[in-house]
Amino acid sequence: xxxxxxxxxxxxxxxxxxxxxxxxxxxxxxxxxxxxxxxxxxxxxxxxxxxxxxxxxxxxxxxxxxxxxxxxxxxxxxxxxxxxxxxxxxxxxxxxxxxxxxxxxxxxxxxxxxxxxxxxxxxxxxx
Numbered sequence: 001x002x003x004x005x006x007x008x009x010x011x012x013x014x015x016x017x018x019x020x021x022x023x024x025x026x027x028x029x030x031x032x033x034x035x036x037x038x039x040x041x042x043x044x045x046x047x048x049x050x051x052x053x054x055x056x057x058x059x060x061x062x063x064x065x066x067x068x069x070x071x072x073x074x075x076x077x078x079x080x081x082x083x084x085x086x087x088x089x090x091x092x093x094x095x096x097x098x099x100x101x102x103x104x105x106x107x108x109x110x111x112x113x114x115x116x117x118x119x120x121x122x123x124x125x126x127x
Contacts (some may be wrong), residue, residue, distance in 0.1 A: 001116055002054045005094070007068060009086045011049035015042060017078045034074040039108050043098040046084035047112040049092055053074035060122055061114040062094065074102045084112065090117045 015021075021038040023031040044063055051061045074080065081101045088095040093115045100108035 001051075001059065001094075002056060004088065005051070005054045005089065007078055007086050007089060009050060010083055011046050012081060012083045013042060013046045013049065015072050015080050015082070017076055017080065019076065022076075031073075031092075032076060034078065034107075036068065036070045039070055039100055040068055040073070040110075042080070042082045043068065043084070043108070044112055045098065046082040046098055047094075047096040047114060050084055050086055050096060050113060051116065055116070058119055059116055060115050060119050061094070062122065063112065064115045065113035066110065068108065070108050072102075072104070072107040074107055078102045087111070 011037075017034045021034050022029045022032055023035040023037075044066075048061060048120040055061065065120060079102065082098060083101075084098045086094060087097045093113055096112050098110050098112055
């Protein structure tokens with residue numbers, strides 16, 4: 001990794017809840033509410049934004065662990081802000097704390113662990 005990434009660094013994404021983010025199984029909507037799966041996707045995306053500027057050309061980040069707590073629901077058109085903050089960095093992994101807020105307050109929180117690996121290594125593992 002390139003130097004510069006530090007504990008406390010933050011990345012943020014904002015999204016509006018859309019129908020494709022609803023809780024559903026096999027294409028059938030269960031609740032017209034922001035799904036836990038969508039929350040996890042957005043938490044990983046915000047965490048990935050933290051590492052992207054620091055990856056070397058031959059490196060890539062991969063998800064290695066997730067902790068997620070879905071605290072409250074959000075309906076269609078709710079505005080969400082997802083903030084990832086670096087809380088730990090060791091050798092080749094980055095741990096970020098992530099908070100998800102809507103207009104009313106916190107609706108989710110968790111941690112995302114990313115491992116930084118050579119692309120060649122990843123390719124060998126996937127072959």
